[in-house]
Amino acid sequence: MLNAKKVLLSMKNINKSYPMGDSSLQVLFDVNFEVYQREFVSILGPSGSGKSTLMNIIGCLDVASSGTYILNGKDISKLKDKELASVRNRDIGFVFQSFQLLPRMSSIDNVVLPLIYAKVPAKERKQRAMVLLNKVGLGDKVMNKPKQLSGGQQQRVAIARAMVTDPAIILADEPTGALDQATGAQIIELFKQLNSEGKTIIMITHDPKIARQAGRIVHILDGRIYSQEEYERIYDEDGVKWTEREERPTIKERRRRRLANV
Amino acid sequence: MFKDIIKMSFKNLAMNKMRTFLTTLGIVIGITSIIALITIGQGVTSSVIDQLSGLGGNRVTVEITNTTVRKGFTDAEMESFLEITGVDGVSPTVRKNMVYTLVPGETNSNYNVVYNSTTRVMGVNNYYFQLVANDVIKAGRAITDDDIDNATHVVVLGHTLWKRLYGNYNPIGETIKIYNMDFVIVGIMSELVGLDTAGNHSLIVPYTTAMRDLQIGLVKTFDAVVSASEDMDIVVSQIDDRCAEIMGSTSGYSVVNQQEVMDIVVTITDLVLGMLAGIAAIALLVGGIGIMNMMLVSVSERTVEIGLRKALGAKPSVIMVQFLVEAVIISMFGGVLGVAFGAAIAYVASILIGYAFAFQATTVLLAVGFSVTVGLIFGILPARKAAKLNPIDALRAQ
Ligand SMILES: Nc1ncnc2c1ncn2[C@@H]1O[C@H](COP(=O)(O)OP(=O)(O)OP(=O)(O)O)[C@@H](O)[C@H]1O
Ligand SMILES: [Mg+2]
Secondary structure, three states, X not given: OHXXXXXXXXXXXXXXXXXXXXXXXXXXXXXXXXXXXXXXXXXEOXXXXXXXXHHHHHOOOOOOOEEEEEEOOEEHHHOOHHHHHHHHHHHEEEEOOOXXXXXXXXXXXXXXXXXXXXXXXXXXXXXXXXXXXXXXXXXXXXXXXXXXXXXXXXXXXXXXXXXXXXXXXXXXXOOOOOOOHHHHHHHHHXXXXXXXOOOEEEEEXXXXXXXXXXXXXXXXXXXXXXXXXXXXXXXXXXXXXXXXXXXXXXXXXXXXHHHHHX | OHHHHHHHHHHHHHHOHHHHHHHHHHHHHHHHHHHHHHHHXXXXXXXXXXXXXXXXXXXXXXXXXXXXXXXXXXHHHHHHHHHOOOEEEEEEOEEEEEEEEEOOOOOOOOOOOOEEEEEEEEEEOHHHHHHXXXXXXXXXXXXXXXXXXXXXXXXXXXXXXXXXXXXXXXXXXXXXXXXXXXXXXXXXEOOOOOOOOHHHHEEEEEHHHHHHOOOOOOEOEEEEEEEOOOOHHHHHHHHXXXXXXXXXXXXXXXXXXXXXHHHHHHHHHHHHHHHHHHHHHHHHHHHHHHHHHHHHHHHHHOHHHHHHHHHOOOOHHHHHHHHHHHHHXXXXXXXXXXXXXXXXXXXXXXXXXXXXXXXXXXXXXXXXXXXXXXXXXXXXXXXXXXXXXXXXXXXXXX
């Protein structure tokens, strides 16, 4: 059963370093990572762990310093700028923390945008955008500008835009980060629904509660990737290393220390 | 997709109407001045050349400069120049203010009583009509060589004079009196515009008649018309010899080859216009810098938008084209407006200065092509900047 699953995305020994003057700063270390078709994976890690760096590479906005990255059968590390652009256009749907809608355009025009670059004829563009706006529950807000929408509604427009080219994966970076809890939960529900309908989703977050909504959690810490099992072997439920964990002092011991201090 | 890019560009330009207008204005000013100068220049130069070649040859102007030696040539003396090989004809103009009379019954003028007045009488031959303008005869005919040979009493009315005396009535065949002699009206002239408008107010008669019967005096200056195939130097020196013979002196007169004068005039006109066009080109350059400035501002304002578009799959070339299209729309629009304004200015100038207004399609193509090139050249830097934007940095920049 598991063998029947198709690997959609595979990273092997991905390293990323940023040049810093004479030296360089390595941010990702030997990242090995796979995502299967129809999976809903979350990448969980604290601030500065390299989540955005990894997401930029997954999203083909940036290329790795070394290693192989294969997305939907294409070897990304060998592609030129304009080829990367068409991979972003066809194979990836981005959902950003800050929605990133163009403020001057109506919902439908925002959703249509990727299809313009995919050279889809105008009439078909509108039809496809309408279908998706209806799907995310905004069929009655197609002419609204982003300003005339709530945050949750804006993120729904962004999700419709991410879906419109029918990409291989949806890539969401802190999609609930700018939303209150209830609205965030609705967005996660929408992702779950899309996933159950067959969409592959990668969601990046620093919030374990959000991450647990996904089918699988991948941890990232200081630029290294850990599976849930590996992570649990090293860290406790509070994210503290077992090896560094101080044993909880007994009540007797605590009293002794208090007295000693006085 | 190109259609979408053009639509987007128009939307973006419409967003900042004032900025777009001011940037366009820079190009308009540049192209307007270039078009106006080129068109005026071409018009003046071709008028000068037309005047020169209007007689089917070169002209040599003979003038008595010292009238104490001799008051002028008689018609016979002047005609003796025709004996020189290469001289096809002579074109004299004699003029004097004279009394004329309109008598009811002899002519149906605006006046019911005998009307006396004074106006300029010009004695000319057919060359005058060939030279002064195209389509110069409104009705009837001009003065012919037969009129000169026979010193006939015929008159052609200048346009303004005709309007004043007759309104719109056509008096051809009727008679008026000049210096108390009957003259038959044979023609009416069209209105003259430009430098030589003296004919408008004149009664124009054969010069032989003017000299012999109207006592208008001697010819002080005339043009000798020389066929184009002749060696000018030889003809000019023969004319000079003939003058010396008549004058009985080698001074007190001048013989000027108009071709040489015109060559100098054309050279100077070209030089001055070239310099002015250079200044106009600087205006266009400034307009181009205006475009670049505007596009750079636009790129930095739209950094996030560009980043997003790239993230969503816009290739660098597509972004580049989008910005270039905006620059070209402005410069093309400015170019077209500039051509219109420039042509209008040249047209007004043609009326004021008095040359034939001619507008060449190649000038339009050249100007629009030129301004589009300016748009492309000055648009390329901002467009490249936009195309090279790193989407990661651009999306962060908010
Ligand atoms: N362009 C860059 N040049 C140099 N260093 C960078 C660059 N981008 C990121 N870094 C560094 O890489 C490390 C990881 O950054 P990254 O943005 O991937 O973290 P993150 O997990 O997304 O954090 P957060 O949750 O705060 O967004 C940081 O130490 C950061 O300073
Ligand atoms: Mg981040």
